[in-house]
Amino acid sequence: MGKYVLGVDLGTSAVKVSALDHSGQIVAQESFDYDLIQKKPGYNEQNPEDWVSGTTVAIVRLILNDHLSASDIEGLSFSGQMHGLVLLDKDKKVLRPSILWNDTRSTPQREEIEAKMGDEFVDITRNQPLEGFTLTKLLWVKENEPDIWAQAKYFVLPKDYVRYRMTGNLAMDYSDATGTVLLDVAKGEWSKKICDTFDIPLSMCPPLIKSVDFAGTVTPAYAEFSGLTTATKVFGGAADNAAGAVGAGILHPNMVLSSIGTSGVVLKYEDTPDVNYHGVVQFEDHAIPDKYYSMGVTLAAGYSLSWFKKTFAPAEDFTDFVASAAKSTVGANGLLYTPYIVGERAPYADADIRGSFTGVDGTHQRYDFVRAVLEGIVFSFRDLFDIYEENGGDFDTVVSIGGGAKSSLWLQIQADIFNRKVVSLKNEQGPGMGAAMIAATGLGWFDSLQDCAETFVHFGKAYEPNPENAAKYAKMHKIYKQVYQQTKSISKQLLDYRREEL
Numbered sequence: 001m002g003k004y005v006l007g008v009d010l011g012t013s014a015v016k017v018s019a020l021d022h023s024g025q026i027v028a029q030e031s032f033d034y035d036l037i038q039k040k041p042g043y044n045e046q047n048p049e050d051w052v053s054g055t056t057v058a059i060v061r062l063i064l065n066d067h068l069s070a071s072d073i074e075g076l077s078f079s080g081q082m083h084g085l086v087l088l089d090k091d092k093k094v095l096r097p098s099i100l101w102n103d104t105r106s107t108p109q110r111e112e113i114e115a116k117m118g119d120e121f122v123d124i125t126r127n128q129p130l131e132g133f134t135l136t137k138l139l140w141v142k143e144n145e146p147d148i149w150a151q152a153k154y155f156v157l158p159k160d161y162v163r164y165r166m167t168g169n170l171a172m173d174y175s176d177a178t179g180t181v182l183l184d185v186a187k188g189e190w191s192k193k194i195c196d197t198f199d200i201p202l203s204m205c206p207p208l209i210k211s212v213d214f215a216g217t218v219t220p221a222y223a224e225f226s227g228l229t230t231a232t233k234v235f236g237g238a239a240d241n242a243a244g245a246v247g248a249g250i251l252h253p254n255m256v257l258s259s260i261g262t263s264g265v266v267l268k269y270e271d272t273p274d275v276n277y278h279g280v281v282q283f284e285d286h287a288i289p290d291k292y293y294s295m296g297v298t299l300a301a302g303y304s305l306s307w308f309k310k311t312f313a314p315a316e317d318f319t320d321f322v323a324s325a326a327k328s329t330v331g332a333n334g335l336l337y338t339p340y341i342v343g344e345r346a347p348y349a350d351a352d353i354r355g356s357f358t359g360v361d362g363t364h365q366r367y368d369f370v371r372a373v374l375e376g377i378v379f380s381f382r383d384l385f386d387i388y389e390e391n392g393g394d395f396d397t398v399v400s401i402g403g404g405a406k407s408s409l410w411l412q413i414q415a416d417i418f419n420r421k422v423v424s425l426k427n428e429q430g431p432g433m434g435a436a437m438i439a440a441t442g443l444g445w446f447d448s449l450q451d452c453a454e455t456f457v458h459f460g461k462a463y464e465p466n467p468e469n470a471a472k473y474a475k476m477h478k479i480y481k482q483v484y485q486q487t488k489s490i491s492k493q494l495l496d497y498r499r500e501e502l
């Protein structure tokens with residue numbers, strides 16, 4: 001039997017664990033779904049214990065159902081949903097459910113940070129202090145749950161907590177640490193200035209490690225729980241978008257990643273930290289040491305489609321449901337969807353905007369609505385491409401990953417709306433692949449992640465833009481761009497109405 005690495009992709013909708021051999025072939029995959037806890041508008045939480053048990057069930061299934069021998073699993077690493085706050089007490093016990101990346105309750109804390117630090121904050125962290133990021137969540141707990149805050153001794157991010165439960169060691173890798181907006185990116189250390197300004201003990205911030213760093217071996221307790229052996233080595237891992245970029249081979253500035261997971265991401269590899277987007281798009285440390293990436297995030301990308309399906313076609317098969325959009329036309333017979341159903345992050349950093357269908361006509365069929373949702377998500381990505389173009393971005397290839405890349409119709413819609421070649425991967429699991437590549441590199445199977453990519457990353461079908469469709473979509477995108485400004489005030493009034501009703 002050969003030796004394997006596991007890539008643990010701790011997503012928002014599920015954890016997916018992939019086992020890969022030395023040649024980068026996926027030999028087995030298992031996943032486990034979990035839910036969001038949504039107590040109020042703008043609230044999104046998950047229980048860290050669900051991540052641990054979901055990951056463990058997937059590993060147990062790899063061993064029992066897929067007959068992977070535990071002694072052949074040499075190493076594992078992670079791709080983790082970013083920004084989620086996991087608060088731990090002095091014994092490293094979880095104090096409250098994790099407040100996730102798509103939770104937008106912390107607008108007052110965002111405003112407080114902006115008022116106290118202004119541009120200096122963006123200079124240190126290279127990001128705005130948005131509701132989605134960890135610092136505003138920390139301040140929300142400090143101000144709203146003083147009893148919990150009094151017991152809080154450490155904070156980590158989702159995959160760091162799972163890694164801690166496997167190894168007993170607490171740490172955070174740089175690519176996820178930038179997403180807390182507590183990191184001084186130029187110095188590569190936790191920002192004392194930010195911690196002091198907001199009265200957060202520096203001791204709450206975990207030790208920093210690189211993505212490919214060895215983080216410990218599996219503890220005897222976790223070995224018993226999961227069936228792994230205590231010889232399996234665990235490596236740091238990366239933020240899901242950094243891992244996705246590695247797994248999709250985004251290792252050159254001419255390539256852009258388009259990821260349709262629960263969230264949507266347009267991501268660009270950045271060779272140096274010199275480029276400054278002034279926080280309009282996020283700027284993060286990469287999983288590759290001393291490299292960076294920038295990205296714009298659509299909060300509800302795949303989530304928009306899942307919400308629409310769950311609400312209007314719960315019994316239907318997902319693939320058939322998506323495929324029904326082919327019965328509609330380019331531009332969904334004049335129906336437009338904006339995917340702001342949980343607020344938005346980029347290009348509009350607005351927690352209070354909400355989604356819309358515009359142009360609803362008595363002749364529209366359900367398949368027009370499905371098509372409008374698919375297109376609206378990609379129009380929001382097109383907005384992000386526009387930001388890159390305005391900043392002189394020059395790229396010719398878009399690599400598409402995430403659950404959305406399972407649909408060839410959606411991949412063609414991306415090529416037509418971006419008016420660029422869109423390439424899929426042989427396996428759409430970019431983040432899981434990236435996580436496995438981090439383990440393989442950490443183990444010394446390869447000298448670097450770039451070397452590993454040459455063996456592990458395999459592109460699938462390429463989708464070329466259809467000029468006629470691209471022209472139609474350019475017209476629709478111009479109309480789409482007007483919806484935000486024209487619905488902003490109405491959305492705010494409706495959200496206030498909901499908040500009063502609760």
Ligand SMILES: Nc1ncnc2c1ncn2[C@@H]1O[C@H](COP(=O)(O)OP(=O)(O)O)[C@@H](O)[C@H]1O
Nearest residue numbers: 011012013014261262302303305402403404407
């Ligand atoms: N067959 C499919 N065709 C197109 N999109 C799909 C399909 N199955 C799932 N999706 C989309 O993929 C999203 C989940 O993507 P995934 O990358 O697994 O997310 P995450 O990592 O956030 O858990 C879902 O929200 C859904 O909209």
Ligand SMILES: O=C(CO)[C@@H](O)[C@H](O)COP(=O)(O)O
Nearest residue numbers: 011012081082101261262263
């Ligand atoms: O908030 C961000 C990135 O800044 C999200 O991309 C999360 O990292 C969650 O990602 P998915 O579950 O959609 O992969």
